[in-house]
Amino acid sequence: MAKKTQDAQELSKNLKEISIAEFFEKNRHLLGYENTTKSMLTVIKELVDNSIDACEEAGILPDIKVTVKPTEDNKYMIRVEDNGPGIVEEKLHLAFGKFLYGSKFHRLRQARGTQGIGVAGAILYSQLTTGKTAKLTSSTGKDIIELDMTIDVVRNQPNIISTKKEKNLKGWHGIKIELEIEGRYVEKGQSIPEYLKQTAIMNPYAKIIYNGPNGKTVFERATKEMPNLPKEIKPHPHGVELGILRRMARTSKDLNMSVFLRKNFCRVGSSSADQILKLAKIENKTKPSELRHQDIVNLHNSMQKVKLIAPSTDCLSQLGESLIEKGLKKEIQGEHFVSIARSPTVYKGRPFAVEVGLAYGGDLNAKNSAELLRFANKVPLMYHNGDCAITDAVKSLDWRRYGLQQSQGSMPNGPLLILVHFASVWVPFTSEGKQAIASYPEIIKEIKLALQDAGRKLKIFISKKKRNKEIEMRQNMFERYIPEVAESLSKLSGEKKEKIIKGLEGFLKKEEKGEKK
Numbered sequence: 213m214a215k216k217t218q219d220a221q222e223l224s225k226n227l228k229e230i231s232i233a234e235f236f237e238k239n240r241h242l243l244g245y246e247n248t249t250k251s252m253l254t255v256i257k258e259l260v261d262n263s264i265d266a267c268e269e270a271g272i273l274p275d276i277k278v279t280v281k282p283t284e285d286n287k288y289m290i291r292v293e294d295n296g297p298g299i300v301e302e303k304l305h306l307a308f309g310k311f312l313y314g315s316k317f318h319r320l321r322q323a324r325g326t327q328g329i330g331v332a333g334a335i336l337y338s339q340l341t342t343g344k345t346a347k348l349t350s351s352t353g354k355d356i357i358e359l360d361m362t363i364d365v366v367r368n369q370p371n372i373i374s375t376k377k378e379k380n381l382k383g384w385h386g387i388k389i390e391l392e393i394e395g396r397y398v399e400k401g402q403s404i405p406e407y408l409k410q411t412a413i414m415n416p417y418a419k420i421i422y423n424g425p426n427g428k429t430v431f432e433r434a435t436k437e438m439p440n441l442p443k444e445i446k447p448h449p450h451g452v453e454l455g456i457l458r459r460m461a462r463t464s465k466d467l468n469m470s471v472f473l474r475k476n477f478c479r480v481g482s483s484s485a486d487q488i489l490k491l492a493k494i495e496n497k498t499k500p501s502e503l504r505h506q507d508i509v510n511l512h513n514s515m516q517k518v519k520l521i522a523p524s525t526d527c528l529s530q531l532g533e534s535l536i537e538k539g540l541k542k543e544i545q546g547e548h549f550v551s552i553a554r555s556p557t558v559y560k561g562r563p564f565a566v567e568v569g570l571a572y573g574g575d576l577n578a579k580n581s582a583e584l585l586r587f588a589n590k591v592p593l594m595y596h597n598g599d600c601a602i603t604d605a606v607k608s609l610d611w612r613r614y615g616l617q618q619s620q621g622s623m624p625n626g627p628l629l630i631l632v633h634f635a636s637v638w639v640p641f642t643s644e645g646k647q648a649i650a651s652y653p654e655i656i657k658e659i660k661l662a663l664q665d666a667g668r669k670l671k672i673f674i675s676k677k678k679r680n681k682e683i684e685m686r687q688n689m690f691e692r693y694i695p696e697v698a699e700s701l702s703k704l705s706g707e708k709k710e711k712i713i714k715g716l717e718g719f720l721k722k723e724e725k726g727e728k729k
């Protein structure tokens with residue numbers, strides 16, 4: 213017995229707090245840094261997503277420059293520069309050099325990033341694989357601030373090596389970040405050029421200049437029209453979890469329950485607050501901070517039961533049908549394009565919307581199975597295709613109904629590109645790497661409905677194309693027999709053969725015009 217106490221005391225000496233930065237240093241695969249090809253893409257993706265988020269928030273048409281330059285064996289210099297609002301000097305080192313520090317986590321509105329991990333993860337990967345410092349430049353339009361920094365992993369704090377402040381003579385604003393990383397550069401498949409191309413399709417109002425190891429590519433903007441800036445909403449009572457409700461109540465300074473419910477949740481007015489409280493058997497005069505455990509359980513239950521209006525959906529920023537087609541047309545050489553933007557719907561109190569674009573024919577390969585582009589909050593999802601709700605929905609649809617070929621449960625075949633965009637204030641990613649959406653039945657159902665709507669539109673085009681082809685074949689056949697028919701008719705009627713040929717050809721042309729309409 214005495215021995216055991218001794219052991220426990222010895223063991224307890226090892227108990228200590230672990231910094232989140234240390235955790236990710238050990239588990240960088242959780243952030244998408246499991247191999248050198250994917251890591252390179254992850255760094256670019258985190259930086260570009262941040263740049264477009266910042267530009268959109270500030271209402272600035274994004275101009276993004278991405279540079280990838282080999283330095284030594286398996287090492288690359290990565291630079292991403294934007295024309296966004298920049299970050300103020302006091303917060304620049306924290307935003308970039310501290311995990312779980314960001315502006316988006318506590319807001320309920322659609323954004324590419326949420327966790328406050330992305331950019332610190334990229335800097336940590338750089339320092340782990342090359343030991344080099346991160347070079348940051350920022351301006352909000354006033355002075356230009358330059359920082360050289362690393363992350364102090366044990367303290368999860370930025371470690372500034374040097375700072376410089378310069379006059380901003382040209383009024384530049386934005387962020388420039390330069391990192392050196394270990395990587396493996398590829399140009400096909402899940403690659404940086406493919407990620408940038410898909411980003412350009414889904415963000416057609418952004419101009420992206422890419423200076424890669426093999427030359428320059430410019431993705432011009434197709435429009436100056438930006439989607440609406442999403443508005444922040446409060447949580448909806450139907451989506452709140454018990455533990456969160458408990459924390460909100462315990463820390464609340466509100467003097468009565470009705471105020472607490474109305475102030476902290478959307479779609480709760482005086483009468484719905486009364487209904488909730490009545491059902492939970494809680495008196496209005498109770499202070500939320502004094503609720504007992506059972507009161508909170510009852511309150512949570514009644515919040516789910518009372519009928520409430522669905523949350524407002526202006527917290528979403530859909531691309532819209534016109535911009536989806538503009539995006540596709542500028543990067544895909546297709547013959548026909550269709551798009552569908554479904555009205556938002558709500559899952560567990562959180563609004564989401566699905567949009568679909570299809571490109572058909574043209575340069576798309578007719579022999580392969582269709583290409584699928586998946587997006588979550590306008591960000592391309594490049595990995596874990598097989599684990600994603602979008603792939604599940606596409607494969608489970610019967611595409612033969614829409615004039616395409618398909619073996620059951622597989623991707624359809626033919627010259628087709630399918631774009632699916634899932635937009636939400638909360639994307640249920642399957643992991644922190646943010647590459648696949650969890651297959652909740654409600655989400656699959658909505659994606660399938662959007663695909664069906666788009667499929668029906670495409671079918672009209674495919675059927676017409678098929679009909680025209682059949683007409684053409686019939687006419688070709690008839691044309692081949694004209695000389696023979698004309699000869700026989702000429703013999704029977706005494707009319708000149710050439711005249712009969714001309715007449716029959718004219719008749720054919722008229723028929724062709726009429727039928728093809």
Ligand SMILES: Nc1ncnc2c1ncn2[C@@H]1O[C@H](COP(=O)(O)OP(=O)(O)OP(=O)(O)O)[C@@H](O)[C@H]1O
Binds near residue numbers: 263294315326327
């Ligand atoms: N290019 C930029 N321009 C302006 N602000 C930026 C830029 N990049 C990052 N930020 C700010 O720094 C914060 C931290 O960025 P970070 O990428 O770590 O987190 P996030 O984008 O909020 O979430 P996620 O971890 O999902 O990427 C952001 O929330 C944003 O406020």
Ligand SMILES: [Mg+2]
Binds near residue numbers: 261262326
């Ligand atoms: Mg981010």
